[in-house]
Amino acid sequence: MKALLSLLPLALSGALLTAPEAAAQTPNLPAVKTTSFRADTLSILKYGAVADGQTLNTEAFRKAIDACSQAGGGVVLVPRGLWLTGPIVLKNNVNLHLAKGALVQFSANRNDYPLIKTNWEGLDAVRNLSPLYGTDLENIGITGQGTFDGAGDAWRPVKKSKLNETQWDKLVSSGGALNAKKDTWYPSEQSLKASTADKPGVLTATKTDIKDFADVKDFLRPNMLSLTRCKRVLLEGFTIQNSPAWTIHPLLCDDIIIRGVTAKNPWYGQNTDALDLESCRNGIVEDCVFDVGDDGICIKSGRDEQGRKRGVPTENFLFRNDKVYHAHGGFVIGSEMSGGARNLYVQNCTFMGTDVGLRFKTARGRGGVVENIFVDGVDMTDIAGQAILFDMYYAAKDPVPLKGESTAPPEMKAEPLGEGTPQFRSFFIKNVTCKGAETAILVRGLPEMAIKDISIENAVLESDKGMVCQEAENIRLKNVTILSKETKPVLEIQNARDITLDNIRYANGAEVLMRVSGDRTKNVKVSNTNTKNAKKDVEMGANAPKKAVSISKS
Template sequence: MKHLLLVPGALLALAAARPVAPTPAALPTTAAELPAVRQAQFRKDTFSLRQYGAVADGQTLNTEAFQKAITACATKGGGTVLVPAGLWLTGPIVLQNNVNLHLANGALVQFTADRSKYPLVKTTWEGEDAVRSQAPISGVDLQNIAITGRGTLDGNGDAWRPVKKSKLNETEWKKLVASGGVLNDKKDYWYPSAASFKGNQLAAAGTPRKSMNLGDFDDIRDFLRPNMLSLTRCKQILLEDFTIQNSPAWTIHPLLCEDITLRRVTAKNPWYGQNTDALDLESCRNGLVENCTFDVGDDGICIKSGRDAEGRKRGVPTENFVFRGCKVYHAHGGFVIGSEMSGGARNLFVSDCSFLGTDVGLRFKTARGRGGVVENIYVDGVAMTDIAGQAILFDMYYAAKDPVPLAGESSEPPVIAAQPLGEGTPQFRGFYIKNVVCKGAETGILVRGLPEMSIKDISLENITLESKKGMLCQEAENIRLKNVTLLSTETKPVLEVQNSKNISFDNLRYASGADLLLRVTGDRSQDIRLTNTNTKLAKKDVELGQKVSKKTVVVATR
């Protein structure tokens, strides 16, 4: 093989010795090193909702009764507001200090479909200041609060969300259209009302209203779908055991909160429900999310910290969280960071989670203009099945041309011109992922950085991925794969490396009979090492692009 530098066995350790850059000493390397999460505690006093005039007939609007009970509880120093079994219809609920809203087994709190009951408020949307409709449940500047119990919160989100015809079968679509609402000109998009349609059209045209004046939005109120559970600048939060479903938009959204415990919570939304993320932790610190189950129409567990200039100005990362024992069914991503991560994210530990049928498994996404640094992310123990897209995805430029060429297209990397570095340049670095198994995905691993800012310092170890395509690594640096199995059915190539450097494949396993094991392209590719790997199982081991030096790839014999 004239294009390869063959390293004898005696030099094998030296060839694979260059490690991923070490984690800075200031950053924790285990979940045990994180700050302890302060727990919410409550007085034993109980205030039953029925004492304040509530009626569980599914017809009486109990908004006032909820607020009377919560206020009485808070005024007397806190305790538990008990929601007994039954169907309780209500408008927005506002939490108060030291109150545990406890949903008894059999309690169903359903928020009214009357959108006029949700006044416009100043809040945020997707990481930026915005006017929206008031959340069904909210709390601002609170301490020591909880929602507990085995009851259910239903947001009546069908009254808010637009729906694409392609998302429903013919019977479902006809039923939806017959219920009222408005269709677009093509008759392939349903909106709950004319106001919803108008707001969506403005957004689609790239002309959203930029104002914080509530009066400027009266005519598109129905478009301004609220997040269901919105907590802002709150501390010592406990969310435990309940089911929260049918959200108008994001389901659980703590913003600038501290000391959050989320345990055994189930979030359910229709798979076609737009923007219905299960959990969005935005600019929060110190928390535990364990044994939760999510099945939604957008991302499952999602880490955010503000968008673009506003997020950078806020400058508050999401940090110091443990996620363990969670299951995510339908979702755009199982565990997700971004894309609104302009304040950064760090010190996140994920373990023993399952993603079953999500679009992407581990999904780390950003784009030019975001800025922010995502670092020190640990994943240990993830099981995935039936992933529609990538099992593991790092993507800093997801608007770019798909780097994996279609049949007949050039295998050279797409031309993506570098841009000057600036405050809007995002950074991904320091990811440590091990003990991951995926049975069924479109692509095993996709790493795509920017020409001006590569994705750096990623360790992938003890991983088995069964997928259609293997791995694509573009604009990356210091990427280490050890004991990784890529069982891909499209094997030309199994591995694609474009404009990347210091890439190590140690003890790589793949299906016997692969057409091509490794293709390297791009004139900036350098220092690609393939060690402890049986290259003879492939019909061809390495293929180099026209601008790639013959010394770029080092293959160590076994």
Template sequence: MKRLTTLALLGALMSCRAAEYPAATAKTNAGKLTDNAGAASATEALPNLPQVKTPSFRADTASVVKFGAVADGVAKNTQAFQQAIDAVSKAGGGVVLVPRGHWLTGPIEMRSNVNLHLAKGALVQFSADRADYHLIKTSWEGVAAVRNRAQIYGQNLENIAITGQGVFDGAGNTWRPVKKGKLTDSQWKRLVESGGVLNEKKDTWYPSASALKGSTIKEAFYLKPGKEVKDYEDIKDFLRPDMMVLDRCKRLMLEGVTFQNSPAWTLHPLMSEDITVRNVTVLNPEYGQNTDAIDLESCRNGIVEDCTFDVGDDAICIKSGRDEQGRERNMPTENFIIRNTKVYHAHGGFVIGSEMSGGARNIYASNLTFMGTDVGLRFKTTRGRGGVVENIFINNVDMRDIVGQAIIFDMYYMAKDPVPLAGESAAPPVIKAELLNEGTPQFRKISIKDVTCNGAETGILVRGLPEMPIRDISIENATLQSTKGLVCIEAENIRLKNVALLTTQTLPVMEIQNSKDIVLDGIRYKPGAELLMRVTGDRAKGVKLANTDTKAAKKDVEFGDKVSKKVLSISKL
């Protein structure tokens, strides 16, 4: 094989050959994890995380051109791409080069010891012909499923990478349904005239009758007992492929590449370990349903840094399986650093859940910027999930123009968009206590520091279950400009310190309902507020307000029916 000597590829190879990832393990003399600038992370007692092992590759390089690929955007290069990947792997590994140009291909499968490198100016266009894709047994949204195989797929691989400065385009418009309410009138008109079919209500477009049929079947993608892959052929178009799935892989790296226009989830490492995602861009249309940027599902040991995400669903997602299947898998997502990343449109900027039945722990997120997301920091689950989310440390998050909540912990996730479309109900659910069982989820031991938000519907929403409150949440040094301030329902041991709730709504700045051991220390708010705090619910207990000027509000506290004033203690300034 000949050797590639371009500076771009040499740089990629050098970064992939790093024996260790210093930023993931570097410490100050005080033993604190540090970033490249040497600043301590969000926690004062950061445990030692495992070193993230990175891949390394032989310098041997093979261009897809050698295997017959043609960069005219017309010839389908699926066979040439696959032959190049297979040959390099069989020869002991190395680099598969995609030079500058427009390369049309069907789905491809990665192999161990291969670095698929896109040169600057390379556009890899995945086929819009749905016949090029085939159904497989896989996992999606945390359960056994039948889906079209991902456009980039790998299973049980080691030492793999996708690097460079090129672009993958997933032709997602040939797969995705579109809701009328997410388009302008002219956009909707053009879409309908392009083909496809409408649902009965004429408010959702589908690319084919097969896709529409799948939408009418409850849990259509589930692999049901007694069913085989062939039984799903009549709804094949509904079972959209992810753009990339790397299943049970070790030592994988994504660096520098742009992934755009995905049919469904974009980057999906599944049950994998030692993951490095650096300088990656993900671009999907705002109306694109299920187009998450990155879903780290039941993965361990990794870092995501210096990325840019602009998508139609959640951006940075931590998942670990769903309901009984997720609990049986029992593989938490753990030991991750996520930092120095920008998110534009997304349902949530940084998200844990809702498929978190295997748990999540030891996640450190810092230096994140969210601009125009529906929600900023989003923790979501629901009854039946089970699982424990704990030891989550977040600091240095800046947000603006957040449509819904800047920070939300919600154990009553209803599997719908966080911001209702026109005509959809925004009413909160009625929450009644149920018995504790293995399906009861838990959020606990979460620290958030140094946050700003310029514009949101709610600054902080905490909504636990009567049988399982959200516990041990600390939010410190935050300035949140929003319509509503704090809404805290069914929570325990919640601590806000040095938090500014700069609200525009008249009543109240803080709402505490059926919660106990709540400490509000150093709360700032706009002078002249009609009501500072309302405490309701017969289970409210141990609410403390300290170092806060209660006289700046027209009324300091209001109590609900059957709530004793002894529930609240106020420490004067």
């Protein structure tokens, strides 16, 4: 064994027998069960792999992984070099290790990826097989300092508005097809045709077989790393980039450690979330760097009726020391959260240039309960939308509207409560800074279901607009500084109740500190706040009860 260890990269030799132990536990989180791999090592070279960037090494990967698993597990080593391959299917007790300088380039030939039954955006669906795939496995790892490239440009549509003129002309001249408006490019005519169909990849009562989806195959982009019903998973050290769709997608997995992973996708890459944890339990995500075209760290648990029927929340995760660049959201829950989410801790994370910082989104029909979310230590810069967002009106739009798109929320009236009514409650957020955002805080619940029990403490938020709080209950801000350019008003409260504002600071000379409206607004309390810094402390808007606001003079 010692001889084998001496031949392996230093980073690997220290982690073969037992994966690094879970870091010090945050209160109320169970210990994460860790992986353990035999030291036995098989190189893909032994099975005929050729690092010339031309030879398709799919069979070499398959044979090496099968042999390793059948022998009781161990390490499959990918040496330095450029390795072209089709899908890689993982097996029990195998650690796929990429040596420093190893580049695994997945094939751009869509025919190399067979259609399979799987799940997409929380619904049972047919998609192309993921480049990295595993299902019903235990004790698996992907480690090392190498890189996986998913050849995503062969799969993804691209909006004209997201490229400059030169980039767009080059893309169109490369082939593919344009839609009727000529504002979206598709990789093939089949992909374009499928884009106009209703839920083209979703399994239905009349479309139950894989062959029913052959005519839309090009459109059914795979997630790049897909793990389903796996236990004890270690993802560590590697770079994963250029994904066709979601980048890392564990579904119904338990005991996951994701450490030091870098996910990179072009900012125009639609649906290229970095990490989507869906109906997973117990894990740590730390020291990761994500720079993608959609959400960064995203929590999901199924969509609508199917998600509620599955009924498995994502729970018991710690996220710490992670960095997110240029994503739609830094840390995100939803919108497919119908199975719920709970007991999630976010610590010491940095979001730079994301559309939204902390992004919690849902919509009518989802159902599900999101609760017990703890955020302590988030720093943000250049946030294009909201620094902190709770939104139950999510309508599958980009959080930052493109030119010409409406920015107004939809007109919505109260509807009867039911299993499709979502709930957000018990969020505890503290020690947050943001230098530059469009809006500091937006809380927007439903008329029939308020967003409840939100605490934001010790925050400094620099933004164009201040806080908007609609259809909310028991919202507490303490020691919060909102430095907004728009000061008429700094704080907007509509149809909200039991709002506590304690030691709120804002720019001197504000026109209006707070505007209150809505006949259901009540019990808004302001304390330890210098209201004299504003020309007007409270402006009563339409239908606001006269006694809705009380101010304790400091």
